[in-house]
Amino acid sequence: MTDKSTAPPAHSTRIQQRNRQRILAAALEVFSRFGYRGATVAQIAEAASMSKPNLLYYFKTKQAIYLAVLEHTLTQWLEPLQQLDADGDPFDEIWRYITCKLDSSRTAPEASRLFANEILQGAPMIHQFLATDLKTLVDEKCTVLQRWIDERRIAPVTPIHLIFLIWAATQHYADFQVQIAALGQDTSTLFPDGEQTLKTIILGGLRPQPQ
């Protein structure tokens, strides 16, 4: 008893794992839809089929929930870019990255929206992450892209803006889903058509021009 009696115990029971999981899933849903300030703890509790005090038994503050789900999301977010292989074929690698991000937008749009919300509101919680972990990774991959350019294997563009373009184009399908739906796209052909269009334009635009 070195602690306040209301603190969750250090070791992880079955119930604890299940409930933390449920909370994180519910929090992702709610935070991604309303942003940090717009979301309420009661809403998250409701979505997790749990009373508010019970939720706060597992995560002591709203911010703690947010940080937990955000961290989980960021890890997922980084992964695809890490796999960009300097030794592979430029077009294969870039295309694999694009399709991977498109898949994320289709299968896990909430994660993208959570991230978008955080950035839109000035990234108050992940400024550090952006300026360190992400910047390191992006710098590294920009070097790779620049080498491909120097070797005349892809068209000469500013590497980081190519990355921005890929991020923008792929995440758009998650972040602006409502707009896309309102414009009445046939949902069955949406992603195949989008994928084909990105392939034509981005890969086409990256073809090195003979002198």
Add this chain to the structure above:
Amino acid sequence: MTDKSTAPPAHSTRIQQRNRQRILAAALEVFSRFGYRGATVAQIAEAASMSKPNLLYYFKTKQAIYLAVLEHTLTQWLEPLQQLDADGDPFDEIWRYITCKLDSSRTAPEASRLFANEILQGAPMIHQFLATDLKTLVDEKCTVLQRWIDERRIAPVTPIHLIFLIWAATQHYADFQVQIAALGQDTSTLFPDGEQTLKTIILGGLRPQPQ
């Protein structure tokens, strides 16, 4: 006196115009940064150098302020696409549209972020606008793009996904400004480099391929 005495008068005085203007400017700043639910009336009043009751004298509810600034923004947002000329050169027209949207992202990023926030949160206020006005315009311009494709003047892509790509790529510079800044871009060459990259890739990717 057919009205409650607290209602602003119908005709528009000097003071009224000036104050409404100040409120809309302040509201754009605050709403674009925190979203509808995240923004507070007190914050907007503060930003407009005005007491809260005074602000509510001009706009009766928070929602009324939001709708006013949103409507003003949407009109601006539509304009560039309307100018896409079916009789012009495809590459000139598309490029003009891209540079126009890029300019908006540089000179008025708040407007883009306001819009992005609204869409991200499910577009509760502008669903109607998206499904009617915007859809009509987009359908019309898709027809134009499709004709250019049929005439073999640009590469065969799904027109609406080309539009999505342009929206995504250009608005990214406004909506994700914080992320871009955190990645340490030299702000003086940011937009020229971005513009050049988009020109290379999008216009390059749209070149019709011989057979």
Add this chain to the structure above:
DNA sequence: CTTATGCTTGACCATGTGGTCAAGATCAGC
């Protein structure tokens, strides 16, 4: 069974929020 630990919740509180109101300050027209 008993007991100790972990889990759950109704009731509660302090704070912040959107919005009101009545009374005072300012201004245009006389």
Add this chain to the structure above:
DNA sequence: GCTGATCTTGACCACATGGTCAAGCATAAG
């Protein structure tokens, strides 16, 4: 100056929100 309409605000209210707490419930080990 005077008068009536417009503008401004301190004080206030009802309600929602993040967070607490003490007491009750479940459960696994003996």
